[in-house]
Amino acid sequence: MFPAAGLGTRFLPATKAQPKEMLPLVDKPIIQYGVEEALDSGIDNIIIITGRGKNSIEDHFDVSFELERMLEEKGKTDLLAVVREVSDMIHVSYVRQKEALGLGHAVLAAETMVGDEPFAVLLADDVIDAPVPVVRQMLDVYEATGASVVAVEKIPGDAISSYGVVRRAEGAQTFEPQQFLGPAFRISDLVEKPRLEDAPSDLAVVGRYLLTPAIFKHLRRVGRGAGGEIQLTDAMRTLAREEPVYAFQFQGRRHDTGDKLGFLQATVELALQREDLGAAFRQYLHGLRL
Ligand code: UTP
Numbered sequence: 001m002f003p004a005a006g007l008g009t010r011f012l013p014a015t016k017a018q019p020k021e022m023l024p025l026v027d028k029p030i031i032q033y034g035v036e037e038a039l040d041s042g043i044d045n046i047i048i049i050t051g052r053g054k055n056s057i058e059d060h061f062d063v064s065f066e067l068e069r070m071l072e073e074k075g076k077t078d079l080l081a082v083v084r085e086v087s088d089m090i091h092v093s094y095v096r097q098k099e100a101l102g103l104g105h106a107v108l109a110a111e112t113m114v115g116d117e118p119f120a121v122l123l124a125d126d127v128i129d130a131p132v133p134v135v136r137q138m139l140d141v142y143e144a145t146g147a148s149v150v151a152v153e154k155i156p157g158d159a160i161s162s163y164g165v166v167r168r169a170e171g172a173q174t175f176e177p178q179q180f181l182g183p184a185f186r187i188s189d190l191v192e193k194p195r196l197e198d199a200p201s202d203l204a205v206v207g208r209y210l211l212t213p214a215i216f217k218h219l220r221r222v223g224r225g226a227g228g229e230i231q232l233t234d235a236m237r238t239l240a241r242e243e244p245v246y247a248f249q250f251q252g253r254r255h256d257t258g259d260k261l262g263f264l265q266a267t268v269e270l271a272l273q274r275e276d277l278g279a280a281f282r283q284y285l286h287g288l289r290l
Contacts, residue, residue, distance in 0.1 A: 001114070001121045002034060003106035005051030005097040010258055019054045020258060021124045026271050029060060030257050034124040035090060041136035043120060046092045047113050049106045051099075058094055063087045102229025107211075108219045116213050118142065121232075123207025127266055129273075130252025134208050137181045137250050142210045144179065147186075147244035150236065151208035153254060157196065163204030164192050164233045166247045182249040187240055192226060192233050203247060205233070206254055215239055 008015035014023060021031035035046060050057055064083060071080040097109045107121060120135050128134045134151060141149045152166055169188040176183055191200055209232070218235035225231040239245055255266035271281045 001047045001049065001107065001110055001119055002031060002124055003049045003097075003103055003121065004031060004054060004057060004124060005049050005100055005106050006103075007100055008258065011260065011263075017053065019050075019057055021054075022056050022060065023257070023263070025127065025257065025263075025266050026274060026277070029057075030127060031057060031124040032060070032086065033127045034122045035061075037128070037133045038120065038122060038135055039090060040133040041120075041139060043135065044091065046090045047095060047110050048092055049095050049097050049109055051097050058092075061087060061090065061092050101224075102227070102231055104219050104222065104230035104232040104235050107232055108216060108230065111216045114213065114216075118148075118210060118212050121207075121209040121211060125256060125258035126207035126254055127257050127270075128206075128208070128250070128252045128254045129269070130250065132181060132251070134250045134252055135210075137252075138208060138210050138248055140180050141175070141184045141246055141248045144175070145184075145244065145246055147246050148212050148215070148236070148239060149184070149210040149246045149248050150187075150190075151206050151250050152203040152247045153206050153249070154202050155204040156202065160199045160202060160204055161193055161195055163206075164190050165194055165199045165201055166190055166203050166205065167200035168247075180248065181251045184246050184248040186244050187247045189240060190233050190237050192231070203249065205247075208250070209236075211236075212239075212243065214243060218242075 004019060004021045008020035011020045022029040025033065038046060048057060067083060068080060071083065093113055095110045095113060097106045122135065138149045138151060155163060166187045167189040169186040172186040174183050174185045189200065190205065215235055218238045219230065222230060222234040225234045236245060256262035257266050272278050
């Protein structure tokens with residue numbers, strides 16, 4: 001499930017008339033990185049939650065007959081393959097969140113489509129470059145524990161105050177990396193945006209969740225929280241009191257592309273990794289007098 005109905009205010013004015021999920025990192029829209037991660041993790045049913053002004057996301061994953069015909073006529077077979085790969089990629093369903101009432105509200109909008117099954121939530125803004133797709137890493141934890149799993153990352157110092165932070169359950173055993181790609185442990189609580197001195201750990205929640213369908217009941221109950229929005233974190237707190245929820249320290253490098261600096265860093269790092277661009281781009285960067 002890809003909630004993509006937020007307003008993207010941190011990226012204005014670029015996001016005034018286009019979704020932030022469609023901003024390109026090198027030559028692919030941000031959301032495509034997340035969709036590829038899900039597919040590479042073995043998930044083939046994708047739900048994208050959209051809102052007003054998000055039609056370009058649907059168009060991106062749809063077949064573009066005119067473009068394909070033009071590329072065919074011009075004999076541009078390599079570009080044709082790139083374009084077809086996107087529309088052949090997945091079976092996507094779309095749910096519309098009529099009002100941007102929060103991430104929890106967006107997840108709830110897809111309840112009937114998910115049904116009574118565990119599901120993954122990916123926030124496309126968090127682009128994670130990983131040796132094994134992060135959702136795949138998390139599925140290993142889910143398969144061993146049968147519990148909801150939230151991806152966490154160590155955040156040093158004051159920056160922790162911008163995140164949801166996990167509290168380890170008392171006496172919780174840690175599953176060490178020989179079993180998974182990173183440590184995992186049961187949590188008892190999540191604290192949204194704590195001051196550094198109040199933070200229950202230095203592990204912050206990032207945009208990957210595997211959730212049991214019990215979350216929906218909690219989402220219906222929580223009501224509006226911070227910012228007048230229905231918060232996924234609030235529902236996860238009450239879920240964690242009722243059934244096990246695990247934090248998992250994934251292996252990989254995360255870029256917060258919803259943030260301007262994070263977006264620039266992701267662009268540079270991903271471009272440097274590209275076979276077709278990396279060498280020339282590296283040379284260009286070396287030539288900059290910084
Ligand atoms: P953010 O907190 O990043 O908010 O949402 P935002 O509106 O997208 O961006 P900023 O902070 O204003 O720049 C986290 C995720 O939840 C989705 C967003 O699309 C994003 O993937 N979301 C948020 C919804 O789908 N619906 C909402 O009502 C709110």
